[in-house]
């Protein structure tokens with residue numbers, strides 16, 4: 001991490017940025033070292049995560065992502081993105097995942113740790129973002145300006161229970177994340193994360209630090225339990241998502257979509273097992289159709 005920082009024109013930082021670019025273009029994932037977060041601190045986060053998921057079901061249900069529906073229809077239940085439980089199930093055909101999640105709500109035991117982790121991993125995120133811009137020959141603020149000062153950070157804790165038939169079910173089905181960058185804190189003892197590269201699924205070896213992910217990935221189950229803590233970084237909700245003019249020859253048909261609209265739809269893509277980028281293309285086309293209809 002430290003080597004990525006440098007004044008404009010700093011040759012060492014340029015060399016590191018070029019390595020970063022190569023990693024992002026070929027793999028979309030890399031291990032982060034030198035981030036300054038001590039191992040005991042990261043261990044504590046993983047232990048607290050495991051501790052939460054080991055609580056009796058009735059304790060965890062206090063954070064449930066299924067809540068009473070206040071839709072005036074006389075009761076019923078409704079899924080909300082936040083909270084503890086399995087992901088939303090839309091159809092009988094949907095591929096289910098062998099995991100429990102805790103998203104955006106944080107029990108007291110995790111809160112303090114998460115605040116500290118949020119502060120420190122945002123520094124990692126910002127440094128990588130600047131280096132990414134640098135590696136493409138832009139000023140360090142190039143992407144940071146697009147993301148905004150108050151980056152939206154979503155923390156997700158995932159528990160993969162021991163699975164007696166790992167050959168039958170994924171921990172998490174193949175997907176891409178919808179974040180600018182994802183910082184992933186991996187279980188130190190049990191692997192399972194796999195990455196799709198040139199049509200083949202490759203195991204990501206266990207590393208003691210976080211990694212960043214952009215490509216299609218999935219998690220396989222095993223007979224041992226596993227946890228992970230994921231931080232998704234997204235632009236401020238009012239920001240436009242669009243290809244940077246500097247990065248495309250011609251803007252062509254690609255339009256913009258609000259970061260919020262994109263984020264709101266990501267569950268649909270995940271539940272359907274679709275790539276987020278494909279969904280983004282469809283959304284942009286729809287938005288453009290709506291705009292042109294307005295002017296007809």
Ligand SMILES: O=C(O)CCC(=O)C(=O)O
Nearest residue numbers: 156158177193219228230
């Ligand atoms: O648990 C992992 O290693 C990956 C989790 C993940 O890909 C996600 O939550 O989007």
Ligand SMILES: [Fe+2]
Nearest residue numbers: 175176177217
């Ligand atoms: Fe993911």
